Amino acid sequence: MFEWIIPKSKMILDYSYYTALILVIVIGSFRFQLFDKGIKIMYLCMVTGAINEILVYISKRFNFNTMPLYHVYCVVEFFIITVFFLNTVNFSRKRLYILLSAIVLPTLGYCNLVFLQPKTGLNSNMFILESMCVIAMSLYSLYTILADDFVTVVHNDPYFWFWVFFLILYSGTFFFWAYIVPISKNVKLMDIAQNIQVIINICVYVGIGSVFFFYPKMVKK
Amino acid sequence: MNPSNAMIVFIIGSITLMLFAFTLVVFLIVHKKKRFQHLLEKQQMENNYQNQLLLSRLEVQEQSFKYFSEEIHDNVGQLLSMVKMQLYSIRSGSHEEETVNKASSCTDLLGKAINDLRNISHTMSSAFVSNAGLADAVEKDLEYIRSAKEMKCTLHQQGEEYSLGSEKELLIFRIIQEGIANAVKHASPTAIDVYLDYTPSTFGVTIADNGSGFVASEKTTGGIGLNNMHMRAGLLNGTLNVTSEKDKGTSIKLDLGIGN
Numbered sequence: 001m002f003e004w005i006i007p008k009s010k011m012i013l014d015y016s017y018y019t020a021l022i023l024v025i026v027i028g029s030f031r032f033q034l035f036d037k038g039i040k041i042m043y044l045c046m047v048t049g050a051i052n053e054i055l056v057y058i059s060k061r062f063n064f065n066t067m068p069l070y071h072v073y074c075v076v077e078f079f080i081i082t083v084f085f086l087n088t089v090n091f092s093r094k095r096l097y098i099l100l101s102a103i104v105l106p107t108l109g110y111c112n113l114v115f116l117q118p119k120t121g122l123n124s125n126m127f128i129l130e131s132m133c134v135i136a137m138s139l140y141s142l143y144t145i146l147a148d149d150f151v152t153v154v155h156n157d158p159y160f161w162f163w164v165f166f167l168i169l170y171s172g173t174f175f176f177w178a179y180i181v182p183i184s185k186n187v188k189l190m191d192i193a194q195n196i197q198v199i200i201n202i203c204v205y206v207g208i209g210s211v212f213f214f215y216p217k218m219v220k221k
Numbered sequence: 222m223n224p225s226n227a228m229i230v231f232i233i234g235s236i237t238l239m240l241f242a243f244t245l246v247v248f249l250i251v252h253k254k255k256r257f258q259h260l261l262e263k264q265q266m267e268n269n270y271q272n273q274l275l276l277s278r279l280e281v282q283e284q285s286f287k288y289f290s291e292e293i294h295d296n297v298g299q300l301l302s303m304v305k306m307q308l309y310s311i312r313s314g315s316h317e318e319e320t321v322n323k324a325s326s327c328t329d330l331l332g333k334a335i336n337d338l339r340n341i342s343h344t345m346s347s348a349f350v351s352n353a354g355l356a357d358a359v360e361k362d363l364e365y366i367r368s369a370k371e372m373k374c375t376l377h378q379q380g381e382e383y384s385l386g387s388e389k390e391l392l393i394f395r396i397i398q399e400g401i402a403n404a405v406k407h408a409s410p411t412a413i414d415v416y417l418d419y420t421p422s423t424f425g426v427t428i429a430d431n432g433s434g435f436v437a438s439e440k441t442t443g444g445i446g447l448n449n450m451h452m453r454a455g456l457l458n459g460t461l462n463v464t465s466e467k468d469k470g471t472s473i474k475l476d477l478g479i480g481n
Contacts, residue, residue, distance in 0.1 A: 135238075139245075146249055152257035154250055164246050171242045175234035179227040186224035193231060 010191065013198045018053065020205035025050050027212045034216055038088040042162055045080045046208065048073070068119045074126045075109035078133070081166065085137040088159040089144055122184075124177045131174040138167035156218045161211045165204045172200040275452055283347050283391070290345035293338050301338065305331045333368075340365035350394045351387035358394050359415055362401065366413065370405060373412040380419030385477075392453045393426060393475065396461070400428035400473045403446045408432025408471060424477045431470040 052073040141163040312324035363374035410432030418425035454461035465471040
């Protein structure tokens with residue numbers, strides 16, 4: 001029923017995904033000296049994602065269970081994204097919020113691991129929570145731009161684009177994590193859903209890579 | 222929930238959320254673009270309003286100049302000419318050598334005063350600038366300074382002279398006058414040089430003196446004269462740069478793009 005949405009070859013998609021991720025890392029490394037603090041955090045987020053993908057790839061090659069990796073990665077990624085938003089949006093008590101995130105997020109991850117989803121299973125609860133929080137943070141960040149009358153040109157603002165990419169990425173993945181348990185009962189449907197996720201990820205990575213590439217030409221907020 | 226239903230909810234939900242995100246982003250970009258346009262228009266209107274105000278102010282100033290010019294020429298000038306004629310008659314009617322000598326001396330001084338007043342009257346009149354042209358008007362002004370202050374004043378002209386339009390030329394002439402007056406009043410120079418530089422795409426004026434000059438930091442807030450010059454340069458869409466060094470003189474440079 002849904003085959004028309006995705007290319008037939010999963011391998012092509014996977015390699016496109018890895019290529020996009022590597023390109024983002026390479027472009028970012030060339031531009032790294034020019035980045036301000038917020039963009040450096042964003043780059044760190046990409047590097048963390050790449051490291052996780054490498055570890056997942058290696059684990060799969062050796063037939064290890066990759067789920068524990070996602071348990072850890074989700075918390076780390078969530079924390080880095082939170083720090084990114086706290087750095088790019090003007091918050092008065094930034095350090096307090098970072099400290100709170102550093103305490104609350106691992107605690108939630110641990111609680112989820114112990115009481116709800118074991119380390120050998122998928123940590124979809126944390127991913128759902130992450131999606132909801134990132135969507136909320138993106139919307140709030142975009143609202144700050146909307147409310148600020150002094151900001152008149154947004155398309156030259158790299159932060160703006162990263163907020164947009166996060167909003168699009170997590171809007172596209174929220175329902176995946178919410179319905180992954182029933183979907184996973186059907187292998188074929190699961191493949192399709194996963195491929196849709198990969199396509200969304202590729203699009204977002206291409207966008208992030210473009211912002212890294214054109215960063216010198218962009219006006220910082 | 223069965224997998225197919227879950228898949229449908231997943232796809233519809235994701236599409237809806239992503240569409241919402243796209244709509245939001247497009248709305249934000251369009252809204253900001255419109256806001257930017259609105260601000261630009263507002264700025265433009267403010268600039269136009271400011272320019273109108275400046276023009277009105279300058280018009281009033283020009284009316285005053287015209288009034289003074291006519292008064293000097295028609296009233297004071299005539300009176301002094303009559304006094305000169307009286308002195309002539311005293312001189313020719315008197316047989317005392319001392320009286321003749323004093324009358325002659327007075328006639329000469331009066332002649333010089335009448336001449337200076339005529340020059341002042343001319344240079345104050347806007348009609349004179351439009352009739353004579355910029356270069357001749359500047360030359361006339363320098364001639365007056367030369368005779369009144371006994372300093373070396375030279376006009377240098379580069380390129381082939383062309384008309385910039387009477388309104389522009391009047392504004393430029395007033396800038397030059399202000400520059401020269403400032404130099405004479407504050408810098409006590411021994412020489413003033415005015416350069417008119419005509420090129421096909423630009424027009425430049427430089428007023429340079431060898432007077433006392435000033436340190437830029439000491440003159441952070443320009444005086445009325447300098448502000449007037451900047452104001453006029455702004456109306457001409459030109460750039461005015463003042464460079465000065467203590468004891469080495471001052472240079473005022475006005476640059477205009479032709480076709481602005």
